[in-house]
Amino acid sequence: MSEMDIWGDYETLNSGEAYIDSLRGRELDVYLFGELVEEPVDHPVIRPSINAMAATYDLAESEEEVATVSSSLSGARINRFLHIMNSQDDLVKKAQMQKRLGQETGTCFQRCVGLDAINALHSVTFDIDEAHGTTYHQRLLAFLKKVQVKNQVIGGAMTDAKGDRSKAPHQQEEQDIYLRVTKRTDEGVYVSGAKCHQTGCINSHWLIVMPTLRLTQHDKDYAIVGAIPVTAKGITYIYGRQSCDTRAMEGGHIDTGNSEFSGQEAMIIFENVFIPNEFIFMNGEYEFASSLVERFTTYHRCSYICKTGVGDVLIGASAEIADMNGVSSASHIKDKLVEMAHLNETIRSNALASAYEGAPHKSGVWMNDELLANVCKHNVTRFPYEISRLAQDLAGGIMVTLPSEKDLTHNKVGPLLKKYLQGREGGDVTDRVRILRLLENMTLGRNAVGYLTESLHGAGSPQAQRIQIAKGMKINEKRKFARKLAKVNEADV
Numbered sequence: 001m002s003e004m005d006i007w008g009d010y011e012t013l014n015s016g017e018a019y020i021d022s023l024r025g026r027e028l029d030v031y032l033f034g035e036l037v038e039e040p041v042d043h044p045v046i047r048p049s050i051n052a053m054a055a056t057y058d059l060a061e062s063e064e065e066v067a068t069v070s071s072s073l074s075g076a077r078i079n080r081f082l083h084i085m086n087s088q089d090d091l092v093k094k095a096q097m098q099k100r101l102g103q104e105t106g107t108c109f110q111r112c113v114g115l116d117a118i119n120a121l122h123s124v125t126f127d128i129d130e131a132h133g134t135t136y137h138q139r140l141l142a143f144l145k146k147v148q149v150k151n152q153v154i155g156g157a158m159t160d161a162k163g164d165r166s167k168a169p170h171q172q173e174e175q176d177i178y179l180r181v182t183k184r185t186d187e188g189v190y191v192s193g194a195k196c197h198q199t200g201c202i203n204s205h206w207l208i209v210m211p212t213l214r215l216t217q218h219d220k221d222y223a224i225v226g227a228i229p230v231t232a233k234g235i236t237y238i239y240g241r242q243s244c245d246t247r248a249m250e251g252g253h254i255d256t257g258n259s260e261f262s263g264q265e266a267m268i269i270f271e272n273v274f275i276p277n278e279f280i281f282m283n284g285e286y287e288f289a290s291s292l293v294e295r296f297t298t299y300h301r302c303s304y305i306c307k308t309g310v311g312d313v314l315i316g317a318s319a320e321i322a323d324m325n326g327v328s329s330a331s332h333i334k335d336k337l338v339e340m341a342h343l344n345e346t347i348r349s350n351a352l353a354s355a356y357e358g359a360p361h362k363s364g365v366w367m368n369d370e371l372l373a374n375v376c377k378h379n380v381t382r383f384p385y386e387i388s389r390l391a392q393d394l395a396g397g398i399m400v401t402l403p404s405e406k407d408l409t410h411n412k413v414g415p416l417l418k419k420y421l422q423g424r425e426g427g428d429v430t431d432r433v434r435i436l437r438l439l440e441n442m443t444l445g446r447n448a449v450g451y452l453t454e455s456l457h458g459a460g461s462p463q464a465q466r467i468q469i470a471k472g473m474k475i476n477e478k479r480k481f482a483r484k485l486a487k488v489n490e491a492d493v
């Protein structure tokens, strides 16, 4: 690939529009509904996910303080999604930005995986170099400085296909089931494998591949980390469909519930894809795979504060529908809204506490508190479900039995629907339908993918957090407190 093919033909992407333009004409192999997609940017199912990513650029223009920062590498003003955390304040502001974007889009805006990957790699490459005398850290910084100037999107690709979960990568019958190095040359390495449900990958400029679990000396070929242009030869993307996704192909704006924004997940297949040395940040140092996974997930489990911005939208929609139904002053309705806010703010508190309790690594990067990050994400595996249940409770059954937008505008049945779907006196029927569709979108339609199931499994399924909480909970220290007060012999603990 030429330099231009690798880095793109532009200086810097300084708006959502410029970002969207940078995605055009890239000739990616993207499959959706069994067909090769001609131009993802113009596909009605894909475009809302691109709009959500573009919101990360637009926020940098409209709320500079929130979404831009002075680079810890160059001092230049950059998008916060490309920033290496330099202080406690950086960790806090990052979380606040993610919440804002959840409020703006009502969905996953996809840019956090790369942000969390580069921050985890900052310390891990430092540690590998210290142990092995390698130069990964400088390579990473050189790469990041260029990406920061261009303001590109980095996607992080961690989750492998995994095959038989009871076996290590080298024990699998299918050797590519975890991404691995298939060939080494003086110029770099070739990799094959698959990364599953990769958030925003088609909307990115770069993919950073990383191992997904602890590795042993038998898994050296799986201990590979590198940055790959999304356009590299040998990559195929297979788009994951989402609940109610084809509504975007029907025309109209109401039935989708959120016509502007959605998330994106795709499977990425790598077939002997080349990574040149300058973009390799781990190559065989298997003993650092577990710290990379743990540091990445610590950052990423805090990134799930994004769900509280989405939760704000859902709570707002619930209050709207209660008002449209004429019951906003009923005490049990108000109490349900309070319960939703209580759950949502609990998640926010966890993420912010993890940022405030953060500490620097000797590489200079600041890291979130691990225990609190895991508590945050563990609550995310539960609370959005309860918030959604309450939202559906307030919406009423009509949320899932509503006729379509085409019926609403039909010359015969349209007026009948407008007569019988009337809520509170003076309320607009179409507005009521719009809010009901938004509630449907977020609790069982396209954006429930991100708000619910992704909350459960993204950044690690619930058991993964329980393992980390068990590690960090300091049970012996707690026992000592109890024994001291009860005047039990301390020596036995």
Ligand code: SF4
Residues within 6 Å of the ligand: 107, 108, 109, 110, 111, 112, 113, 199, 303, 304, 306, 307, 450, 454, 458
């Ligand atoms: Fe970011 Fe949240 Fe999407 Fe993950 S789910 S990429 S944290 S917006």
Ligand code: FE
Residues within 6 Å of the ligand: 199, 454, 458, 459
């Ligand atoms: Fe995620």
